[in-house]
Amino acid sequence: MAGKMQGVTLVADWDPKPGFKLGAKDIQGRQTYLGSQVWRNPRLEIREYDIPEPGPEDVVLEVKACGICGSDVHMAQADEDGYIFYPGLTGFPSILGHEFSGVVVAAGKNARDKRTNKPFKGGEAVTSEEMLWCGQCRPCADGQPNHCEQLDEVGFNVNGAYTRYIKLPARTIWSLEPLRKAYKNEEDLFLAGSLVEPTSVAYNAVIERGGGIKPGDRVVILGAGPVGIAACAILKRAGASQVIISETQPERAAMALKLGADYHIDPLKEDFADRVLEITEGMGADMFMEATGLPTIVYPGIERVIWEGRTLLSTVVVTARADAKMPVTGEVLQVRKARIVGAQGHSGHGNFPRVIQCMASGMDMTPMITKKISLEELPENILRLQTDRSQCKVTYVAK
Numbered sequence: 353m354a355g356k357m358q359g360v361t362l363v364a365d366w367d368p369k370p371g372f373k374l375g376a377k378d379i380q381g382r383q384t385y386l387g388s389q390v391w392r393n394p395r396l397e398i399r400e401y402d403i404p405e406p407g408p409e410d411v412v413l414e415v416k417a418c419g420i421c422g423s424d425v426h427m428a429q430a431d432e433d434g435y436i437f438y439p440g441l442t443g444f445p446s447i448l449g450h451e452f453s454g455v456v457v458a459a460g461k462n463a464r465d466k467r468t469n470k471p472f473k474g475g476e477a478v479t480s481e482e483m484l485w486c487g488q489c490r491p492c493a494d495g496q497p498n499h500c501e502q503l504d505e506v507g508f509n510v511n512g513a514y515t516r517y518i519k520l521p522a523r524t525i526w527s528l529e530p531l532r533k534a535y536k537n538e539e540d541l542f543l544a545g546s547l548v549e550p551t552s553v554a555y556n557a558v559i560e561r562g563g564g565i566k567p568g569d570r571v572v573i574l575g576a577g578p579v580g581i582a583a584c585a586i587l588k589r590a591g592a593s594q595v596i597i598s599e600t601q602p603e604r605a606a607m608a609l610k611l612g613a614d615y616h617i618d619p620l621k622e623d624f625a626d627r628v629l630e631i632t633e634g635m636g637a638d639m640f641m642e643a644t645g646l647p648t649i650v651y652p653g654i655e656r657v658i659w660e661g662r663t664l665l666s667t668v669v670v671t672a673r674a675d676a677k678m679p680v681t682g683e684v685l686q687v688r689k690a691r692i693v694g695a696q697g698h699s700g701h702g703n704f705p706r707v708i709q710c711m712a713s714g715m716d717m718t719p720m721i722t723k724k725i726s727l728e729e730l731p732e733n734i735l736r737l738q739t740d741r742s743q744c745k746v747t748y749v750a751k
Contacts, residue, residue, distance in 0.1 A: 354403065359447035359515035360730045361399045362427055364391040364436060377501070383443035383509050387427070388675060391442060392434045394427060396731040401447070401511070404519035406460045411472055411522050413454035413480070416542035418513040419721070419747045420730070421550065422577055422645075423673075424448045425737045427508075439675050443509030448734075449748070450482035450507035453528060453545025454518070463522035467529060477528040479545045479708075480520050481552075482506040483699045487523065498556070498697030514730055514748060526704045530712040539749065540718060546747060547578070547717040552698035552707045553671070554582035558641055559590070560703060561695040562669040565639055567591025570632050570663070573613070574650050575643035576604035578720055578745050579671060581611055583641050585715055588612035596631060598624055598650070601741045603722075610719060624653040629661060636661020645672035651679055659684045666690040720745040 366381045368390045375385055384390045406412045426437035427448065436442070459472035467476075484504040485497035492500050506512045506520070528545045535541040557579070558564070558571075565571060571592045573580045576599035584595050589612070597613040599605040605616045617627045628637065636657045644650050647670070658666050670678070670692060678692070685691065698704065711717065723746045725733055733746050 356400050357403050357516040358398050358727060359401050359511065360449070360727065361397050361445050361447050362394055363397055363445045364394040366390060367392040369435070379443070383441070385441050386439060387436055387442035388439040389435070391436045391444060392430070394430055394436050396428055396734060398728070398731070399445075401515065403517050406458050406463065406519055408460040408462045409522055410460045410519050411456050411463050411525055412458040412517055412519050413478065414457045414517055415452055415454045415513045415515065415750050417546040417747055417749050418449045418452035419546050419550070419578070419745050420734055420737060421451055423450075424507070424734055428734050429738045439673050441503065441505050441508050446507065446509060447511040447513075447515050448507045449512035449514035450505070451546050451549045452513035452518070453477070453479045453542045453548070454513075457517070459522070465527065466525070467527035472522070477531075477541060477545065478525050479528055479548045479704075480506070480526065481524040481699045481704060482508075482549060483697050484510065484521060484524060485699055495700060497699040514727065516750065524699075526708060528708065530708055534712050534714065534716070543718050543721055543747065543749070544711055544716070547720060547745070548704060548707055548711070549698060550578045551582040551586070551711075551717055552703045554579045555586055555707050556698045556701070556703050557669045557671045557695035558583050558587055558639065560701045561693050562639055562641070562667050565590055565592055568593045569638040570594040570596075570635060571639040571641070572596045572598065572628055572637045572657070573608070573641045573643060574598045574654070575645070575672065576601065576608040577643060580641065580643035581608045581720060581744070582717060583643065584608050584612035585717065586710070587639070589710065589715055594632060596628060596637070603742045604744055607720060607744045611717070619650075619653070624650070625656040625660070628657045632661065634662055636663040636666065638663055638666060640666065640668045641671055642668060643671045645674045646676075647674055647678040648676045655681060655684050658688050658690050664689045668692045670694045721747045723747070724749045726751065
């Protein structure tokens with residue numbers, strides 16, 4: 353496997369804002385859990401790397417497909433002071449890309465395939481979690497890998513999949529073999545596999561963290577990015593009677609309607625709360641998912657629906673990352689027996705294998721991929737997505 357490969361790399365300057373203090377898990381000049389407070393002047397470069405070799409418990413994948421995530425866009429996007437938009441764990445320089453699928457080309461002697469409980473043979477179609485949980489800290493031992501105290505993230509602080517080969521621990525790898533009965537074409541299988549990660553983020557939010565729904569419940573999704581659209585598909589499959597998507601971009605709203613939503617609200621053209629109450633005949637909703645990253649703008653409308661609607665026990669799931677604080681009125685939560693929960697990540701709790709089985713049994717997410725590009729085209733497309741949201745999912749496909 354000796355040789356060289358190219359990787360689309362994000363580079364930025366370590367320049368903490370005044371008053372920033374290193375946290376217990378931050379590393380001076382290299383890594384922080386508060387990216388938007390530290391990293392300045394982001395730029396994308398295509399750099400050359402050695403092809404990785406697996407350790408005893410690792411696998412090396414040949415990347416077949418990798419989608420551009422909003423996180424990639426926000427890591428490469430600067431505010432007026434030059435600081436990146438993305439607020440979370442980041443360590444640069446790093447190859448970006450974390451929504452991927454590929455083929456096992458090498459494996460360490462102790463790397464085992466969870467599908468067979470045997471060593472990898474090579475040639476398996478797989479995907480991977482991007483959250484590299486340690487398995488040893490208290491949250492991991494308590495079954496909460498999304499909140500690992502020694503967390504690394506593929507494409508955020510360790511090299512990701514905007515390249516040809518990537519090394520990963522076997523513990524985060526999941527087989528895509530169940531998808532073969534739904535996707536006869538190899539490229540389609542790997543495109544579907546690259547959507548397991550964002551779909552698992554949605555699954556973790558609305559099923560695991562949000563507590564799921566009962567057939568017949570009403571749900572509202574705010575933001576028709578890939579995670580919001582995936583939530584529409586999952587909740588409709590779970591039995592929601594009404595799935596309402598709130599989205600300003602017509603192309604993304606149309607995609608949500610195609611994959612599971614029943615109604616579309618454009619909050620720039622109509623009052624969000626009035627329209628939700630009209631659609632639900634005054635009942636409101638059992639679940640809301642905030643997937644816009646604009647809590648100061650959208651939460652007042654959610655709160656008004658909870659207050660004026662007749663549904664008790666509503667759950668608001670906060671999924672999108674944002675620095676801004678939500679303007680919450682505690683009285684509304686108390687009187688309406690409502691709750692707000694945060695959702696981070698996708699690991700653990702059977703999220704990945706369940707999403708793969710949903711896809712294998714007919715939940716086709718591949719219509720979300722509206723543009724396929726080469727490795728060399730990644731930088732320009734990441735930058736274009738900062739202002740142009742007409743594409744739903746732009747995906748790098750290896751040739």
